[in-house]
Amino acid sequence: MLDMATLNTLGIRPPNVVMDLERLGTLSASRLSFTRCLLRQMARQRWQITTQRFDLDREGYGSAIYRLQTPNGRYHIVIFSQELTEEKRSDRVIADAWDLTFGVVEGDVEDALMESLAENLPLQEAGRQHPQLLVISRANKSKRNFEHFVEQLASGEQPNPQDLKTAGYLYRTTAVYGNGKFGIKDYFRLRDNLDFRQPFAAQMIALYVLRQFSIDQLEHIAENRAPDTAIKLNSDIQRFIGIGNSTGLGMAPFLINHPLLINHWIHCREQALAIAKVSTVDEAMQNRFVSLCVRALGYYMESDIEDHDQAERNRIVISELETVVSWLQQVPCEDTLWYQLTDWAEAALSLETQELLNSLLIELCPEAVEQLEDDQLVEESMELIPDMPLIQLKQIIETQFDWALSQDLDEPDERYWFWYRSIEKEEPRLGVRGVDQGVEKELSLAIGPRVQEVYKLVSEYLEDNATAVTIEFLMGQPRIVDAVRRIQSMSNTAYGEIRGNLWHRNMKPMHLLRTKLAFLGASRFDPLGDRWVRVTFFQGAPSIAELNAEPLDLVEFDDWSFVNAPNIQERCP
Amino acid sequence: MKVSYNELQSLSRKAFLGIGFSEAQADDAADMVCWMESHELNGLVELNEALQRILADDNHTKMPELLYQDADLAIIDGHDMSVLQCSHLALELAFAKARARGLGILKIRHCRQRQLIMGYLARLAHRGMNITALWRHAQTPLTEQVVGFRANSTVPSIRIYTLEEVPDENKLNTGITVIMANHVDLLPTMRSDYQYDLLARHEESELLAIEVRRRASGDGFDVPSQLWEQLKALAQRTFVESFDGSQLGAGPLG
Numbered sequence: 001m002l003d004m005a006t007l008n009t010l011g012i013r014p015p016n017v018v019m020d021l022e023r024l025g026t027l028s029a030s031r032l033s034f035t036r037c038l039l040r041q042m043a044r045q046r047w048q049i050t051t052q053r054f055d056l057d058r059e060g061y062g063s064a065i066y067r068l069q070t071p072n073g074r075y076h077i078v079i080f081s082q083e084l085t086e087e088k089r090s091d092r093v094i095a096d097a098w099d100l101t102f103g104v105v106e107g108d109v110e111d112a113l114m115e116s117l118a119e120n121l122p123l124q125e126a127g128r129q130h131p132q133l134l135v136i137s138r139a140n141k142s143k144r145n146f147e148h149f150v151e152q153l154a155s156g157e158q159p160n161p162q163d164l165k166t167a168g169y170l171y172r173t174t175a176v177y178g179n180g181k182f183g184i185k186d187y188f189r190l191r192d193n194l195d196f197r198q199p200f201a202a203q204m205i206a207l208y209v210l211r212q213f214s215i216d217q218l219e220h221i222a223e224n225r226a227p228d229t230a231i232k233l234n235s236d237i238q239r240f241i242g243i244g245n246s247t248g249l250g251m252a253p254f255l256i257n258h259p260l261l262i263n264h265w266i267h268c269r270e271q272a273l274a275i276a277k278v279s280t281v282d283e284a285m286q287n288r289f290v291s292l293c294v295r296a297l298g299y300y301m302e303s304d305i306e307d308h309d310q311a312e313r314n315r316i317v318i319s320e321l322e323t324v325v326s327w328l329q330q331v332p333c334e335d336t337l338w339y340q341l342t343d344w345a346e347a348a349l350s351l352e353t354q355e356l357l358n359s360l361l362i363e364l365c366p367e368a369v370e371q372l373e374d375d376q377l378v379e380e381s382m383e384l385i386p387d388m389p390l391i392q393l394k395q396i397i398e399t400q401f402d403w404a405l406s407q408d409l410d411e412p413d414e415r416y417w418f419w420y421r422s423i424e425k426e427e428p429r430l431g432v433r434g435v436d437q438g439v440e441k442e443l444s445l446a447i448g449p450r451v452q453e454v455y456k457l458v459s460e461y462l463e464d465n466a467t468a469v470t471i472e473f474l475m476g477q478p479r480i481v482d483a484v485r486r487i488q489s490m491s492n493t494a495y496g497e498i499r500g501n502l503w504h505r506n507m508k509p510m511h512l513l514r515t516k517l518a519f520l521g522a523s524r525f526d527p528l529g530d531r532w533v534r535v536t537f538f539q540g541a542p543s544i545a546e547l548n549a550e551p552l553d554l555v556e557f558d559d560w561s562f563v564n565a566p567n568i569q570e571r572c573p
Numbered sequence: 574m575k576v577s578y579n580e581l582q583s584l585s586r587k588a589f590l591g592i593g594f595s596e597a598q599a600d601d602a603a604d605m606v607c608w609m610e611s612h613e614l615n616g617l618v619e620l621n622e623a624l625q626r627i628l629a630d631d632n633h634t635k636m637p638e639l640l641y642q643d644a645d646l647a648i649i650d651g652h653d654m655s656v657l658q659c660s661h662l663a664l665e666l667a668f669a670k671a672r673a674r675g676l677g678i679l680k681i682r683h684c685r686q687r688q689l690i691m692g693y694l695a696r697l698a699h700r701g702m703n704i705t706a707l708w709r710h711a712q713t714p715l716t717e718q719v720v721g722f723r724a725n726s727t728v729p730s731i732r733i734y735t736l737e738e739v740p741d742e743n744k745l746n747t748g749i750t751v752i753m754a755n756h757v758d759l760l761p762t763m764r765s766d767y768q769y770d771l772l773a774r775h776e777e778s779e780l781l782a783i784e785v786r787r788r789a790s791g792d793g794f795d796v797p798s799q800l801w802e803q804l805k806a807l808a809q810r811t812f813v814e815s816f817d818g819s820q821l822g823a824g825p826l827g
Contacts, residue, residue: 106791128574128575131575131577131791131792131793132791179579180577180578180579180580180793181577181579181580182580183575183576183577183580183793184577185577185791186577186578186579186791187579188578188788189578189788189789189791192788192789383696383700384665386665386666386668386669386672387668387669387672387673420812420813421811421812421813422812422813422815423809423812423813423814423815424815426812429813431813436816437813437814437816438813438814441811441812441813444596469669470669471662471665471666471668471669472666474662474665475639475662475666478595478597478598478636478662479595479596481595481596481597481598481661481662482595482596482597482600485597
């Protein structure tokens with residue numbers, strides 16, 4: 001990472017701008033997103049993925065195994081497909097059966113292991129999973145796409161890519177579990193694993209291979225349904241198919257409980273943006289940026305989003321992006337061009353457009369950004385500084401947690417929600433304070449109110465103990481040790497704390513979900529209310545066939561953000 | 574049953590919260606148990622004992638009491654609580670004294686499952702402190718344990734021995750003495766005028782090898798089913814029963 005002095009020279013954005021919850025809720029995937037990083041690593045290191053078993057019946061039910069060979073190891077992605085009645089098909093986290101269940105296995109899949117997987121993977125949370133598994137997940141068919149695509153291929157017709165505008169996938173996952181859940185391998189044991197040590201890399205490979213399975217299964221069913229007429233799916237359409245994901249409140253606590261990791265991710269993104277803004281501007285660069293904007297414009301114009309508010313935000317992006325393209329095509333190529341653009345965006349354009357432009361700017365400096373890729377790992381460990389003068393703790397709160405102190409918690413709207421964990425699959429939920437039951441079991445996810453509590457107690461203690469150190473104060477206040485530890489640990493970071501009141505009536509959990517999903521690399525955000533969102537991963541990404549072909553031009557291989565629907569002139573291949 | 578590190582840590586933490594531990598207490602207690610078990614030092618046995626003792630105690634509002642302190646020394650009464658409940662802040666206090674004065678001494682009287690304290694000492698050592706802790710397991714025969722961490726090391730040296738000659742003053746001692754030094758190694762070296770029998774000896778290298786082997790193998794922990802079920806039952810105390818409104822967060826109905 002760059003030091004603070006260099007960052008200040010580069011004009012890195014301050015945390016009061018970057019960490020605003022609403023702004024974070026408009027982030028788009030970027031070159032630093034984990035899907036992009038993973039695919040670059042795969043291509044660079046010549047990873048190979050092959051089908052080892054494809055044992056499906058005519059209807060596509062059975063099992064499949066894909067082998068992943070890297071320079072460092074061998075893995076297998078094991079998939080079970082089963083018939084599911086319509087009544088059972090649900091994206092709700094409380095569901096207990098799915099069309100597909102799958103997992104990533106480290107090493108080989110011997111018969112005994114396969115038996116254990118067949119017994120437990122379909123049960124997901126209710127099973128005891130094998131410690132050779134790095135990831136487990138499940139997925140349901142997209143009702144609107146899968147059957148239609150089978151019919152089209154069976155009848156010898158290519159499906160229309162425009163059908164993927166609303167849901168850009170054939171399968172939608174609901175939860176993707178890693179890190180020791182239900183008996184699988186702990187994430188910390190992957191620290192020395194050169195393939196999957198980066199955050200969420202193992203989860204992303206599971207989705208990437210599932211995408212291939214969804215296409216293979218589709219073609220298999222079409223072939224069995226009409227052997228004489230069925231055709232293979234056009235390769236451009238294959239590329240335009242992603243993997244869906246349906247995410248709810250379960251994802252929200254991660255962002256609050258991993259502030260050091262979040263700080264690191266955002267810091268990398270902000271460094272990349274700062275580097276891009278000071279990069280040399282020439283005509284080629286200007287043209288490249290225009291072409292990226294035009295492609296993003298196409299992506300937004302094609303997105304058919306059900307949610308009214310998000311659709312409206314997308315309409316604004318389209319309008320503003322058209323203006324930006326027009327401006328870029330007319331202004332001279334000056335050294336300060338990117339500053340002119342971002343200053344204008346901050347002053348006059350919507351948050352969503354601002355952050356979209358920032359993501360596109362990051363595309364301009366691939367070499368500099370790639371140096372930041374390895375920086376996205378950090379150990380989430382917080383330690384007390386017991387000998388810190390208490391007055392210093394007070395100063396840190398006033399300096400770095402001013403946003404928390406400014407929340408007026410006497411206002412009913414400011415303390416409207418409380419977070420709790422439901423007994424149903426132990427998932428986090430939101431309750432209304434004073435109305436819903438469970439407030440006595442509230443999760444301490446809202447950092448602002450905790451900081452206020454610490455501040456009040458510290459201030460009172462200092463009145464009689466002006467030279468006290470932190471531990472002297474805490475000996476009488478054991479219940480706030482966690483909050484003090486967090487404040488001290490975060491004092492050397494800029495971007496770990498999300499600046500919003502998670503109790504506030506107008507707080508949108510969706511913003512938290514989108515923040516993480518953008519870092520993972522999700523696109524086509526389609527919220528269903530404030531607590532649930534559907535997204536797509538890997539839409540437009542190179543296929544496994546392209547990866548296996550060992551691409552020479554890695555820049556082109558990596559250029560798949562904000563993909564537009566392919567223009568299929570000949571509907572038959 | 575086999576469980577992963579993350580499962581044991583997460584469920585223990587929730588169970589401690591269910592008992593009434595504070596957030597930090599629960600975090601630290603879960604880490605102490607996992608550290609012990611990771612180094613094959615009977616963390617689960619100690620956890621089981623601690624749970625039975627805590628659950629049998631009706632008074633859940635007890636807190637450790639600071640009996641005396643000066644710039645170099647602190648004496649705490651643990652009121653017969655487990656070190657999972659009464660040690661983490663006391664140790665931080667000693668840490669602060671050692672940082673300020675070069676040497677800090679802590680005595681915790683009346684505390685239980687003292688083995689588990691090694692889990693927190695490992696964290697303090699990792700923060701650059703040399704540490705020695707000593708406690709007695711039994712009075713007859715007199716059995717003592719000494720644990721020493723080198724600054725910045727993640728593992729200790731351990732000695733457990735019996736003394737044949739019992740001192741005149743030999744009352745039941747459920748206390749623990751911890752010495753921290755900023756700049757001086759405090760590793761245990763057996764040197765005594767009294768006749769002693771070494772019962773157990775763990776070198777840093779041995780424990781480090783266990784740490785590396787367990788990390789590489791990916792094996793989880795073998796947790797007795799009864800203990801696991803008890804942890805689950807305690808953790809459930811932190812969850813909210815399902816009601817109509819709670820289903821709203823479970824995902825789209827459509």
